[in-house]
Amino acid sequence: MTSSSNPLLGDEAVPRFDAITPVDVAPAIATLIERCEQALEQATLPGVPADHELLARVLDVPLQALEDAWGVVVHLQSVADSPELRAAFAAAQPAVTALYTRIGADERLFALYRRVAQECAARMSGPQRKALADSLRAFRLAGAELDPGDKTRFAAIQQRAAELGRGFSNRLLDATDAFVHWASAAELAGVPDDVLAPLRAAAQRDGRDGVFKLNLQQPCVGPVLRYADDRTLREALYRAQTTRASEFGPADLDNSALIAEMLRLRHEKAALLGYANHAEVSLVPKMADSPAQVLEFLRDLARRCRPQAERDLAELRAFAAAELGLPALQAWDLAYASEKLRQARYAFSEQDVKRHFGLDKVLPGLFGIAETLFDVRIQEEAQTAWHPAVRAFRVERAGELLGRFFLDPYARAGKRGGAWMNGARARWRKPDGALRTALAYLVTNFAAPTDGKPGLMSHDDVVTLFHEFGHGLHFLLSQVDVPGVSGISGVEWDAVELPSQLMENFAWEWSTLQRISAHVDTGAPLPRALYDKMLAARNFQSGLQLSRQVELALFDMRLHAEPARSEAVQALVDEVRAEAALLSPPAYNRFQNGFSHIFAGGYSAGYYSYLWAEVLAADAWSVFERAGALDQAVGRRYRETILEVGGSRTMNESFVAFVGREPEIGALLRQRGIAQAA
Numbered sequence: 001m002t003s004s005s006n007p008l009l010g011d012e013a014v015p016r017f018d019a020i021t022p023v024d025v026a027p028a029i030a031t032l033i034e035r036c037e038q039a040l041e042q043a044t045l046p047g048v049p050a051d052h053e054l055l056a057r058v059l060d061v062p063l064q065a066l067e068d069a070w071g072v073v074v075h076l077q078s079v080a081d082s083p084e085l086r087a088a089f090a091a092a093q094p095a096v097t098a099l100y101t102r103i104g105a106d107e108r109l110f111a112l113y114r115r116v117a118q119e120c121a122a123r124m125s126g127p128q129r130k131a132l133a134d135s136l137r138a139f140r141l142a143g144a145e146l147d148p149g150d151k152t153r154f155a156a157i158q159q160r161a162a163e164l165g166r167g168f169s170n171r172l173l174d175a176t177d178a179f180v181h182w183a184s185a186a187e188l189a190g191v192p193d194d195v196l197a198p199l200r201a202a203a204q205r206d207g208r209d210g211v212f213k214l215n216l217q218q219p220c221v222g223p224v225l226r227y228a229d230d231r232t233l234r235e236a237l238y239r240a241q242t243t244r245a246s247e248f249g250p251a252d253l254d255n256s257a258l259i260a261e262m263l264r265l266r267h268e269k270a271a272l273l274g275y276a277n278h279a280e281v282s283l284v285p286k287m288a289d290s291p292a293q294v295l296e297f298l299r300d301l302a303r304r305c306r307p308q309a310e311r312d313l314a315e316l317r318a319f320a321a322a323e324l325g326l327p328a329l330q331a332w333d334l335a336y337a338s339e340k341l342r343q344a345r346y347a348f349s350e351q352d353v354k355r356h357f358g359l360d361k362v363l364p365g366l367f368g369i370a371e372t373l374f375d376v377r378i379q380e381e382a383q384t385a386w387h388p389a390v391r392a393f394r395v396e397r398a399g400e401l402l403g404r405f406f407l408d409p410y411a412r413a414g415k416r417g418g419a420w421m422n423g424a425r426a427r428w429r430k431p432d433g434a435l436r437t438a439l440a441y442l443v444t445n446f447a448a449p450t451d452g453k454p455g456l457m458s459h460d461d462v463v464t465l466f467h468e469f470g471h472g473l474h475f476l477l478s479q480v481d482v483p484g485v486s487g488i489s490g491v492e493w494d495a496v497e498l499p500s501q502l503m504e505n506f507a508w509e510w511s512t513l514q515r516i517s518a519h520v521d522t523g524a525p526l527p528r529a530l531y532d533k534m535l536a537a538r539n540f541q542s543g544l545q546l547s548r549q550v551e552l553a554l555f556d557m558r559l560h561a562e563p564a565r566s567e568a569v570q571a572l573v574d575e576v577r578a579e580a581a582l583l584s585p586p587a588y589n590r591f592q593n594g595f596s597h598i599f600a601g602g603y604s605a606g607y608y609s610y611l612w613a614e615v616l617a618a619d620a621w622s623v624f625e626r627a628g629a630l631d632q633a634v635g636r637r638y639r640e641t642i643l644e645v646g647g648s649r650t651m652n653e654s655f656v657a658f659v660g661r662e663p664e665i666g667a668l669l670r671q672r673g674i675a676q677a678a
Helices: 022-043 052-079 083-104 107-123 126-141 148-178 193-205 218-227 231-242 256-272 278-283 291-323 331-346 350-354 359-374 459-476 498-508 510-516 528-536 542-561 563-567 569-580 609-627 632-643 651-659 666-672
Strands: 181-183 212-214 377-381 391-397 400-410 420-425 438-446
Touching (some): 022 083, 022 107, 052 083, 052 420, 052 438, 083 126, 107 126, 193 212, 193 218, 212 218, 218 231, 218 331, 218 438, 256 542, 256 563, 256 569, 278 291, 278 542, 291 331, 291 542, 291 609, 331 528, 350 459, 359 377, 359 459, 359 632, 400 459, 438 459, 459 632, 498 510, 498 609, 498 632, 510 528, 542 569, 542 609, 563 569, 609 632, 609 651, 632 651
Parallel strands (some): 400 438
Antiparallel strands (some): 181 212, 377 391, 391 400
């Protein structure tokens, strides 16, 4: 089989998305797996010398080809799901998982890598040594040191875990897409016109005039919960959102049993590896040393933010009772009452802000910041993609291509919710000397243009775009070309959010907002008076928001540090809420059944990473603040010490190289407006 007959076998700089079909998946993946198996046998023949360059020639080429092709399939299933693609994915995944499990546990290959470490380290580069050390650690975590019986069980666990993760995502996507609520104009009183327009259009496409077709995608459910005056409607959407993929819906979409089995298998795998629980395994490649350290970090944050959170909630309750006729504030009232209080206190609404942000204005301004700080040029280019709304860009410096990225901005059926950056292909100096430049996917779920009108972005949307672009910069600007430590590979998971969270700060700068804003009707930039109100409101309810993040992280860490909890997940949810939450949701809330981060997104026993990395990001941002946000010297130092080095050294080393000292928590507290609680 050749690349001309199967686009997944091509070696093009950009995948041929227009040519890829579900029927291509099985033969392409089978071919690539066979090549990897042959390479494994060749690399482990008796007498093979301990030569890292030989290993790269024999193994890296076929393994990278499989990683590239399978990455395309995984990506398409998350942004362009169909029954045919889902079936092709499900059919191919067991063989892919089995191959990676087999390679990771191969005693012969592990022994060869150890010989390479002993005999070749002195002549290897720093990034090569870091990649080798990471590989040796990965072998141990993949069961390479287990006896044959335990290896067999370990492989079975890996296979079943992959199936469960896929099942979790599919059920959540199906439960989200299956929900429909028909609402009248009266029920939607208070909801802005730009939110209503696509809901009206969706109803009309179904042949229903005079009503609105509501869904659980964020551009619908978020604004309805925030703006709809009808409390019954808010409760209906809140209930639907928080019971997705649970026992309160169709049995075949309930994730409860999958979660329990997933947790049992994670703990069993940890025991096979000699660890007390999955949390300990998860932390091996991270900055944090132990579950106890993470729990101490989270509880310290909870203690510091608690007084502010209590003041936030007391103020909200008093306002809701006195001004909104809501003496008993409920979970479905929080966003609505908070928005009303924000408007009352700061004399502006999110809609006032939203009218100034459209993607076609925000993007050039965002790119301009990167070009100013990091000495790059970003240009749109024509590339075929998986959907007409997707756009492609190239990143250059001094005429040299650094990488490309696709931006998939809008929500739609068949596309997973949320926002993320995926590194499709990392920068790589191939064994033949050729350089492969980086390719990334940036995915968000903003409101799409409707009836010829641009889709408007809330400022939260703008911050989200800056966040994902920060991940993209970390991936695309890497100057490391060694597999395993290029881009974000090899970066500790609890530090990988540093560049993304640091980038969010630019979305709050006056100079930035002048670049990226234009009123939808007049074209005028954001007024200074409105910006001042936004800035004053930046830490509105910061105590409550931080408290919620601590709650989620505590739940995740305890869930994976306490093996017995696999059979009593809801009981643990209730315990954590009693410890960390100030306002308990209704008993039917099953947020965990949609918690993709920890059950299908790689953040198991790692959700704390957002807060851990926020400490790093806030502290690093203080360097920009002192010099000026767009100071080119600081931008260059940040690029060279953090963005370009990727995972070729520890993030602590990179952080110290940029800031000049170890990280401190004070900057985070100041940025959140709760330093007085320290």
